[in-house]
Amino acid sequence: MKKFLFLLLMIFTIPLLSESSKKKKAKPAPIENKLINYGEFKRIVNRSEGERETHRLTEDQFLKLMEEDGVILLDARSENRFHILHIKGAKNLPFTEFTKESLSEIIPEKKTKILIYCNNNFEGNQEAFAAKSPAASLNLSTYNSLKAYGYESIYELGPLLDVKKTVLPLVSDSPEP
Incomplete structure (x- = not known):
């Protein structure tokens, strides 16, 4: 009888397991x-990984490149945070506003040297530079989006800098309280 019950149990259990599998x-x-392509996004990220690492700059390298003719300093943070504090000479285009048209207004040539920085490059002023999760750093999204739009020469500020000690010229467009 036990063998019969066991056999009966197996007969009903195996097909159920097979179906659930x-x-x-x-x-x-x-x-x-057609306007969302995750496969292409992954391809851009994977292809850019090695290049991006060689295009991360020290504070001094970044400052030196800022002085070159034709270089665009792009700040992709929100307009509000940009006005509170930004690197002098930066052009603000919030990441959420990136389109082919908006980017071409600021950076008309795909070969233009572009410098980028984000919230995660500065500490000491949370209102202007609110840190993001490291994996959600705006530099990562900005770099890969610029690549997706065909820009070829993107350089990123690498280190985390104190706003009170940096040699980069920080300015505010906000009126003093």
Whole structure:
């Protein structure tokens, strides 16, 4: 009798396990959207990884490149944070406003040397430079988005700097309280 019950249990259990295994393996049908391409995004990130590391600059290297003719200093933080404090000479285009048209107004040539920095490059003024999660650093998104739009020469401020000690010229557009 025990053997019979065991055999009966196996007969009903194995097909159930097999069905649940098939359900787990089935992938949902992709939701098509021609304006979103995760595969291309991953390709850009993977291709840019090595180059990006060689384009991260020290404070002194960044300052020196700022002085070159034709270099664009791009600040992709919010307009509000930009006005509180930014590097002198920076042009503000919030990351959320990146389009082919808005970028070409500020950076008309794809080969233009572009310098970028973000909240995670400065400490000592949380209102102007609110730190993000390291994996969500605006520099990462900005770098890869500029690459996606075809820009070729992007350099990033590398270190974390104290706003009171940096040699980079920080200025405010906000009226004093």
